Amino acid sequence: MNLPIGELSRRTAVKVPTIRFYEQIGLLPKPPRTEGNQRRYGKAEVDRLNFIRHARELGFEVDDIRDLLAMSAEPQASCHTADSIARNHLVEIERRIASLTALKGELTRMIDECGHGHICDCRIIEALADHSQCYGDH
Amino acid sequence: MNLPIGELSRRTAVKVPTIRFYEQIGLLPKPPRTEGNQRRYGKAEVDRLNFIRHARELGFEVDDIRDLLAMSAEPQASCHTADSIARNHLVEIERRIASLTALKGELTRMIDECGHGHICDCRIIEALADHSQCYGDH
DNA sequence: GATAGGACCTCTAGCCACTAGAGGATCAAG
DNA sequence: CTTGATCCTCTAGTGGCTAGAGGTCCTATC
Incomplete structure (x- = not known):
């Protein structure tokens, strides 16, 4: 589990430039690098990126995803916000x-x-x- | 029938900046101007812009619309292309x-x-x- | 004829979510 | 040690508009 970006791409079906773009806009955290400056990812990033991809496929906007990710990071919070994001989205769909x-x-x-x-x-x-x-x- | 851009906008439900944008990308021909450099439009432009708006609402891309407009300009041509543009679009929808x-x-x-x-x-x-x-x- | 204010002009930059390409560095296999 | 696939950064482009700055023109009223 010390994946280069291409392998992360293969495992999540998200293109390499898109992964770098997600890092740039803060959807993905900056990963550790090799001595030669190449990104290396672990299981957590695979999960997070799959979450992102799936939410994008469902048509959620990046800002919504940011909120959802923030919420999932604090499990004690109320899921009211997640619920209303999804509800709004359902109406739109x-x-x-x-x-x-x-x-x-x-x-x-x-x-x-x-x-x-x-x-x-x-x-x-x-x-x-x-x-x-x-x-x-x- | 010597309409300023705002009136064209009202008659076609296409916003003024969008009309200028369509002119810029060649979807609409450059209209004559008043002495004070303001655009004036006629019936043909109302029709053409309504055609464009309707096609956009149906989800046709600008390039498709360009083709459709070019075809409609030569009525002796075959409508095979129009048919296949519409068919492809239907599949996508x-x-x-x-x-x-x-x-x-x-x-x-x-x-x-x-x-x-x-x-x-x-x-x-x-x-x-x-x-x-x-x-x-x- | 003066003036007010709405409509018009051009131009540049921004939006979203990527995608493409240049030009170069690194990695792993043979 | 070489090859070639993968990786890096950076800039610019995509589509289809939309927003804003800073200025000009048109028309109605006084």
Whole structure:
């Protein structure tokens, strides 16, 4: 357990430059170095980075992750904050799913209606132009 | 129909700085100016910008939009490209929906399992850490 | 014709979360 | 001892805007 950055990368599926970037923005602590100035990581960093990656995949922002990591470091604290971060996030995800589902419907319709002929008959171009009246809904 | 940029913005729900940005990256042509150097737009620009906004809302990237605009400018061309841009986009959207739906399930479970007590019992932190083994699926 | 204040102008820099590339040092195997 | 993969730092670029500074123009009212 004295892993170079490439091995940490392999074990966490986080790219090497991204690991260095996370260190730079303070998401990962500065690890010890070899005499030749190369980073060496242990089990704790593998866990922490996996935590970070998973949270990023779930769509949490870096600031949220910072909060979550800080909380997990003090197990006596209330999990109220973690709960509300997750709840806010759930609302946002539901909103995104709804919006993407609507887009999917519209795209599918556009593709179905495309006559596969020339642009002048093509519903894709037309559909994009047609909706010039539906102003933003946010 | 000799609209200043603010009026174009109102009619298309695209913010003024964004309109100037679109001009800068070549999505919108450079409009004529008044003697005092202010932009003036006509009906064509309202349409074009509405097309752009709608395509952006549907999640098309600027490069895709550039292609779609170029195609719509030559109505005798085949719409094969428009079709494949839209199809690729649909695949991507379906992928995102599936992934967000999975995340939603996981977040819901996390929130349900959170004991509303202390971090040491909180499933939110744990759930994020737990999945340290599920490597990226892309 | 003067003036007020809103809308406009250009330009630079910042946002997020990375990603790419230059140019060089180090490490491990043969 | 050499090879070549991996590592280092540093700067700059990505996409799609957004914000702010510092100044000019337009139009309505007095």
